[in-house]
Amino acid sequence: MIDVAGLRVMKAIADEGSFTGAAVALGYSQPAVSQMVRRLEQRAGTALVDRVGRTVRLTEAGQTLARRAGEVLSAIDAAEEEVAAIAGLRAGRVRIAAFPSASATLVPKALALVKQRYPEVAVTFTEAEPPESLAALRAGDCDLAIAFAYEGTDVGRGEEDLDVFSTRHLLDDEVLLALPTGHPLASVGVVDIDQLRDATWIAGCPRCRGHLLSMCRSADFSPDVAFETEDYVAVAGLVAAGLGVALIPDLIVRTAHHPGVVTTRVRPASKRQIVAVTTPDLERVPAVAATLDALCEVAHSSELAPTFPAPELDYYL
């Protein structure tokens, strides 16, 4: 029944003392104010202004409306400003869920960039493996999930989610072979997977283990997996102790050196794609978009650019 324009008009009349004054104050024409008042009056069921001669006064109902208009308009302005602040990156929040090795490098750099550009935007961060992070995204518990997919497989959940989510490629993370220092293959440069059909394997997280199996299957053998652990420091320890070899993504290798481990490339080369996942709607939230951009920038920056093909360096876990 009451609309904001009407309140604005009543307040302007109260402030200016005339229809014409209210009109110029609001940027309207005078007849607009005149018939707006008439509309308001017939909706209200009572006179709101008392025109005697050519002076205009508010009636009791009109004064009431004008008085109330103040609080309503300021409340609306506050709401408008609050939303504008979020839209204008002067406020807001982005909740990120990322898997551990992304948490170590990619995410911190990106968040630093966001914080530098938009100091008022709060970014919160949760560590979660891809299946859970996507579940969190779906459940509304986070805004952005950093996930990974080994080549040929999907990101995490059933394929049905690939279209409802909006996925942005960040970088390709090559999968390397981790060998104990001094291992005969350590100096070859590129190791053919077939050379490892009799090796003892140490597997990482379930999906990494799946990838190992699929690689070996391509080479027509089944790996002897003797250890399984989600903790990559433990993997490195096991490799260094000479208990087996392991496939470890490049990104993890860079986060922590382990003096007893050497990495080399593997043939056939395989990599995992690291992606940022969100929903189409959240992608239209400026803070989320800004964070996505920052992630892309960091991913493509030289610091995080894939070191292969530039294989002269060894990477320690």
Next chain:
Amino acid sequence: MIDVAGLRVMKAIADEGSFTGAAVALGYSQPAVSQMVRRLEQRAGTALVDRVGRTVRLTEAGQTLARRAGEVLSAIDAAEEEVAAIAGLRAGRVRIAAFPSASATLVPKALALVKQRYPEVAVTFTEAEPPESLAALRAGDCDLAIAFAYEGTDVGRGEEDLDVFSTRHLLDDEVLLALPTGHPLASVGVVDIDQLRDATWIAGCPRCRGHLLSMCRSADFSPDVAFETEDYVAVAGLVAAGLGVALIPDLIVRTAHHPGVVTTRVRPASKRQIVAVTTPDLERVPAVAATLDALCEVAHSSELAPTFPAPELDYYL
């Protein structure tokens, strides 16, 4: 930029958890909600809802809007209710200005009627002679003026106000002749003004005096006005003391008896019109309209009906 409908929609979505639910809650169709949200989003510059699968969640900006919507809408509802209360005679105020003899009878009865019918309506009352009461009306210091006009003259001010004001006739108040008890003419019933050409006169308020002069002029004589006072009790005292005769409106006579005074009708009969005056705008204020109605009813009720022509009674001042 933000409109009330939009806030209502956001709040409904927050409450119901779905567009369809919000639509039925608001009495809209579902597409109405859908495109309203889209409009809001492109105005806001950010996504407000996050649709994943077939569930809908509010984004941070959306939650902000929904939360603020509560206070804005309740403020608007309060304003609406306050105005509706005034329009519905559950609140409000009427400021009356009336001349003394109306204050004594007509106004109190009418106000009692108003108070009985609309207990929440506050009626305030100021005593003022017609010229000032109309000035107060014009200045916005009162809503309703009870004034009188002797036949042939206007209500009070220059005639220019007769059209800007809205005038409602209440009753005709016959002007009577006040004589001291025992005066030879006291028993005649109707006294011809011509019989009083040699009398000594006592005049009331300036306008009443004007009326006396004009009556005498019609009878081709000029009255001998020995006393002037605005106080009718004083007039009565003077008449009772045999110091002169006076013209006194019927309405005043009824308010107070004075044992030393008798009243009779005068020929040519003359009366003053008692009118309620307000502005066209204020007439559309329900409380004012109700008060006007009450005044009319009281004026036309038997209690205040003119006792003449039923001249068998004498009235004492």
Next chain:
DNA sequence: CGATTCTATAACGTCAGGTTATGCGGCGGG
């Protein structure tokens, strides 16, 4: 008393915001 400056009215254009009809995708039950 005429000029100025108010408000009211008429006539008209436009766009916000509603409707119905329809399509499509997700989720749950047989």
Next chain:
DNA sequence: CCCGCCGCATAACCTGACGTTATAGAATCG
């Protein structure tokens, strides 16, 4: 596993609220 229901999106369309300009009438002031 598929099918049916349910909920959101889109298209096409309609209406009326609300703005405009043009003009008239009335009140105040010099």
